[in-house]
Amino acid sequence: MAICMTFRAAGSKVHLLINKSSIPWYIKMAAPTSVRFLHEKAYVNGKWADAASGKTFDVVNPSNGKKIGVVPDMDAADTQNAIQFAQTAFESWKETTAKERSVILRKWSELCIENKDELAKILTLENGKPLAEATGEVMYGTSFMEWFAEEARRVYGDIIPSPAKTKKILVLKQPIGVAGMITPWNFPNAMITRKACAAIAAGCTVVLKPAEDTPYSALALCELAEKAGLPPGVLNIVTCSRANAGVVGKMLCENPMVKKISFTGSTVVGKILLQQSASTVKKVSLELGGNAPFIVFDSADLDQAVNGTMNSKFRCSGQTCVCANRILVQEGIYPKYIQKLAEVMTRDLKVGDGFESGTTQGPLINHNAVEKVDGHVQDAIQKGAKLVLGGQKKGGNFYAPTLLQDVTLDMKCAKEEIFGPIAAVHKFKTEEEVIKIANTTTAGLAGYFFSQNISQIWRMAEKLEYGLIGVNEGLFSMTEAPFGGWKESGLGSEGSKYGLNEYLEIKYVCLGGM
Ligand code: ADP
Numbered sequence: 309m310a311i312c313m314t315f316r317a318a319g320s321k322v323h324l325l326i327n328k329s330s331i332p333w334y335i336k337m338a339a340p341t342s343v344r345f346l347h348e349k350a351y352v353n354g355k356w357a358d359a360a361s362g363k364t365f366d367v368v369n370p371s372n373g374k375k376i377g378v379v380p381d382m383d384a385a386d387t388q389n390a391i392q393f394a395q396t397a398f399e400s401w402k403e404t405t406a407k408e409r410s411v412i413l414r415k416w417s418e419l420c421i422e423n424k425d426e427l428a429k430i431l432t433l434e435n436g437k438p439l440a441e442a443t444g445e446v447m448y449g450t451s452f453m454e455w456f457a458e459e460a461r462r463v464y465g466d467i468i469p470s471p472a473k474t475k476k477i478l479v480l481k482q483p484i485g486v487a488g489m490i491t492p493w494n495f496p497n498a499m500i501t502r503k504a505c506a507a508i509a510a511g512c513t514v515v516l517k518p519a520e521d522t523p524y525s526a527l528a529l530c531e532l533a534e535k536a537g538l539p540p541g542v543l544n545i546v547t548c549s550r551a552n553a554g555v556v557g558k559m560l561c562e563n564p565m566v567k568k569i570s571f572t573g574s575t576v577v578g579k580i581l582l583q584q585s586a587s588t589v590k591k592v593s594l595e596l597g598g599n600a601p602f603i604v605f606d607s608a609d610l611d612q613a614v615n616g617t618m619n620s621k622f623r624c625s626g627q628t629c630v631c632a633n634r635i636l637v638q639e640g641i642y643p644k645y646i647q648k649l650a651e652v653m654t655r656d657l658k659v660g661d662g663f664e665s666g667t668t669q670g671p672l673i674n675h676n677a678v679e680k681v682d683g684h685v686q687d688a689i690q691k692g693a694k695l696v697l698g699g700q701k702k703g704g705n706f707y708a709p710t711l712l713q714d715v716t717l718d719m720k721c722a723k724e725e726i727f728g729p730i731a732a733v734h735k736f737k738t739e740e741e742v743i744k745i746a747n748t749t750t751a752g753l754a755g756y757f758f759s760q761n762i763s764q765i766w767r768m769a770e771k772l773e774y775g776l777i778g779v780n781e782g783l784f785s786m787t788e789a790p791f792g793g794w795k796e797s798g799l800g801s802e803g804s805k806y807g808l809n810e811y812l813e814i815k816y817v818c819l820g821g822m
Pocket of ligand 1 (some may be wrong): 492519578
C-alpha cells in the first residue's frame with residue numbers, strides 16, 4: 309500500500325510517496341531534523357535566558373540516546389531572580405480583568421492548535437511517546453487553556469445573609485500570588501498547562517521547573533504564549549539538571565515571595581517539597597504516585613474489560629501515574645481474561661520509535677526505568693508468577709510489553725508503582741477480599757473496576773479509597789473533571805471547576821456601621 313508522508317524540515321515541507329512494505333529503516337526511524345519552537349534557553353521575564361553560571365546540560369532522545377540539544381542548568385540564584393520577576397509581574401497581572409486574561413488564554417489555545425503537529429514532534433522527540441499519542445496530549449494540554457479561559461470569568465464571590473443588622477458579610481476571591489511549579493517528564497505539555505493556565509487565569513504569575521528529561525515542550529509553549537500576548541514575567545521557565553533540581557525546588561518552596569507550590573511527580577519528592585513548604589506555610593498541591601487496582605468481576609463484559617486494560621495499562625508505555633498497576637481478576641473470568649488479553653496485546657502492541665508509523669509503545673524514559681521494570685518482572689517470576697508474554701529488554705530503553713499471571717501480593721510489582729508496560733494479573737475470589745486488597749496501600753490516586761451488576765457498581769464506587777474511579781472505563785482524564793489523589797497520592801484537585809481554587813485566596817470583608 310502506498311502512503312504519503314509529510315516531513316517538515318527547516319520550514320519547508322517534503323512529501324514522500326513510499327510503499328509501506330518497503331519502508332527502509334532510516335525513513336521508518338526518521339525523527340525530524342529541524343523542529344520549530346525548539347529553544348535551547350530558559351524563559352525568564354519574557355526573554356530567552358542563560359544560567360548566570362553559563363552552564364548547560366544535554367537533553368537526549370530516549371528512543372536512540374542521541375543528544376537533541378542543551379538547555380541552561382540554572383541554580384538557586386537563577387530561580388530567585390525568576391521569582392523576583394514573577395513578583396513584579398504579579399503586581400500588574402493581578403490588576404487585569406478576568407476578560408483580559410481570558411482573551412490571552414484563548415488566543416494561546418488557538419495558536420497551540422494551529423501548531424499542534426510541531427508541538428507533538430517536540431514531545432515525541434524528548435519523551436519518546438508515539439506521535440499520535442503526543443498529538444493527543446497536545447490537544448489535551450490545549451484544552452486546559454480553553455477551559456481556564458472560560459473559568460477565569462466565573463470566579464464569583466459571595467454575599468452571605470448576616471445575623472447582624474448593622475453588618476454585611478462579603479466574600480472576595482483573589483489571586484494568591486507567585487506560584488512555583490515542578491512538573492514531570494511523562495506529560496511534558498499537559499502537566500504544564502493544567503497547572504499554569506489555572507494560575508494565570510486566576511491572576512497569578514508562575515515560575516515553573518520542567519523535568520530535566522523534557523524541557524523543550526515547556527519552552528515551546530512560552531513562544532506561543534508570548535505570541536498570544538502574555539506579558540513578560542507572567543510565565544517563567546527555569547530549566548535545570550537533576551543535580552540542581554533539589555536547590556531549585558528548595559528555593560521555590562522556601563522563598564517567601566512564592567505563595568503556592570504545585571508539583572506532579574514521585575511521592576518521595578512530593579514529601580520533601582511539602583516539608584520545605586512548611587517553613588513559609590505555603591498552599592501546596594501535590595499529584596503523586598499511584599498503585600491503581602484494576603478489578604475485573606465475573607459479571608464484567610470481557611471485551612470491555614480487556615479494552616479498558618489496554619487503554620489504562622499501556623498509554624505512554626505504562627508510564628503514567630493512573631496506569632493499572634494491580635490487575636485483580638475474579639476466579640470465574642480469570643482464564644478467559646488472560647487468554648483474551650494475551651491475544652489483544654500480541655495483536656495491538658507494537659514497540660518502536662515514536663515517529664515510526666504504527667508504533668504504540670515507545671521507549672521507557674531512560675536506562676534506570678528499564679532496569680527497574682525488568683527488576684519487577686524478574687522478582688515476580690522468581691516468586692512464582694507465570695510469564696505469559698514479553699519479559700525481555702529490547703535494546704536501548706525499549707522493553708517488551710509483558711503479561712504476568714498468578715501474581716501475588718508479596719511481589720514488588722504489587723507493592724510498588726510499576727511505571728512500565730507490565731500487566732501483572734492477580735486472581736481473587738470475593739468482593740470483600742478485593743476491596744481489602746485494593747485499599748491496602750498508602751496510594752489513593754486511580755482505581756478501576758469492571759462489573760455489570762448495578763448494586764455492586766454503586767458499592768464499589770463508594771468503597772474504593774481513590775480520588776479517581778473508572779467504572780467500565782480505562783480512560784477518564786478530561787479537562788472538565790477533577791483530577792487528584794487521596795492518601796499519599798496527593799493534595800488538591802487540578803482541572804475542572806475546582807482547579808482554579810488552588811490559586812485563589814478567600815477574603816471575608818465585614819461591612820460594618822450600616
Ligand atoms: P521521576 O523519578 O519519575 O523523574 P521525580 O519526582 O523524581 O519523578 O521527578 C519529577 C520532577 O521533580 C522533575 O521535574 C524532577 O526534576 C523534580 N525533582 C526531583 N527531585 C527533586 C527535588 N529534590 N526537589 C525538587 N524537585 C525535584
